[in-house]
Amino acid sequence: MAEFEPKIVAFVCNWCTYAGADLTGTSRIKYASNVRILRFPCTGRIDYMLLLKAFDEGADGIIVSGCHPNDCHYTSGNFHARRRWIMFRSLCDFTGIDTRRIKFSWVSAAEGAKWADIVNTTVASIRELGPYTEYKIVANNPVKEVSHG
Amino acid sequence: MDDLRKRAKELLETSAVKVVIGYEQGTANKTRALFVEKAEDADCLIFDSRCVQNLATYVTKREVKDKGKMAITATLPVMRSIIQLASEFQVNDNNLLVLGITPESKLVEFKNLSEVETFVHQYQIEIDAKNKEMLDKIAKMTQAERWKFWIDELSPCFKCYACRAACPMCYCHRCTVDFNQPQWIPVPSHELGNLEWHIMRAIHLTGRCIDCDACYNACPLAIPINLLTKRMLEDVKINFGSYQPSIKADHLMSTYKPDDKENFIQ
Incomplete structure (x- = not known):
């Protein structure tokens, strides 16, 4: 069997991490190709439901990344996002969702090397954890037949 | 609770309020919500230890609001809900009068909502010992055990939304689950959709839930969904300091x- 290739979804903000990832490319830094980048206007727009849907659709890992605190293009989007992540991560942990598979980071537009590093370490750790079968089994369960008899 | 009945009668006779929300004797030794609009009906009002439904749910309902000024029989959790609703601009002094019932079962009438707030702030929101034990038990499980625990617990849920209907904080006219473009939460009873629905509910109630257990009491399957909101309440305390609903405060989230x-952010 071929080696397991993790599917990683990255939710990034337009102003910092997306530009940072762009810099990684223009600097010709090589990094793992397992990541699918989704560009958002701001980390404040990254709804927790989107993360759940990513797992639902078969992601093995998730990266959420945006501007460093105080650097938000919209002044406070990342502060709001941070509060939400604190609570969401804790709830995920409580409900048994594997929080090791969700990586949160701040990557600025100047940190091309950091982006490559974040992706590489995430891919390596997810490769070690293996596919997220727990979630996939539940996601692929057929809908129960309900009898009204 | 003769003084409650007497006061309700007075309020309705003088037209100080148009409707008094309280409890009446229901079927099978249960109590149910009563909306008194005529002074002579006030005799049906009762209050005892069986009255656990959170009546604050009704003060945001259009059909009740439209009657005019409301008076509400409010136990401590109901008063907390009202204060939270006031901070979200759902109720105000012009449309709501609070007939408070203290934990010692005494009737106190509040002139305005800030008096209610002062009263409510005398008591801390504490999670009871039994649920605390359960929270600790779940926290001690491994991640895989927790996953199994919640998938098993939530799988019988058929999304009747009784928890949503019973919750005073779930007053949106259109809830996320009512939308089908996009369909965030799958409609059929399915483990994943159920989990997503309960996660969503808990997140939306973060920093707003006042731990009245109305959702758990309403659940026909007695799924311990209140543990999710209780956990969020504990986390709010840990991360953002103590939590007390206040009229002037911004919503925590x-x-x-x-x-x-x-x-955890790198």
Whole structure:
């Protein structure tokens, strides 16, 4: 069997991490190709439901990344996002969702090397954890037949 | 609770309020909500230890609101809900009069909502020992055990939304689950959709839930969904300081501090 290739979804903000990832490319830094980048206007727009849907659709890992605190293009989007992540991560942990598979980071537009590093370490750790079968089994369960008899 | 009945009668006779929300004797030794609009009906009002339904649910309902000024029989959790609703601009002094019932079962009438707030702030929101034990038990499980626990617990849920209907904080006219473009939460009873629905509910109630257990009491399958909101309540206390609903306060999740602490962002 071929080696397991993790599917990683990255939710990034337009102003910092997306530009940072762009810099990684223009600097010709090589990094793992397992990541699918989704560009958002701001980390404040990254709804927790989107993360759940990513797992639902078969992601093995998730990266959420945006501007460093105080650097938000919209002044406070990342502060709001941070509060939400604190609570969401804790709830995920409580409900048994594997929080090791969700990586949160701040990557600025100047940190091309950091982006490559974040992706590489995430891919390596997810490769070690293996596919997220727990979630996939539940996601692929057929809908129960309900009898009204 | 003769004084409650007497006061309700007075309020309705003088037209100080148009409707008094309280409890009446229901079927099978249960109590149910009663909306008194005529002074002579006030005799049906009762209050005893069986009255656990959170009546604050009704003060945001159009059909009740439209009657005019409301008076509500409010136990401590109901008063807390009212204060939270006031901070979200859902109720105010012009449309709501609170007939408070203290934990010692005494009737106190509040002139305005800030008096209610002062009263409510005398008591801390505490999670009871039994549920605390359960929270600790779940926290001690491994991640895989927790996953199994919640998938098993939530799988019988058929999304009747009784928890949503019973919750005073779930007053949106259109809830996320009512939308089908996009369909965030799958409609059929399915483990994943059920989990997503309960996660969503808990997140939406973060920093707003006052731990009245109305959702759990309403659940026909007695799924311990209140554990999710209780856990969120504990986390709010740990991360953002103590939690007490206050009229003037911003909603915890729509505000921030530049020095909010976390330990997981790289």
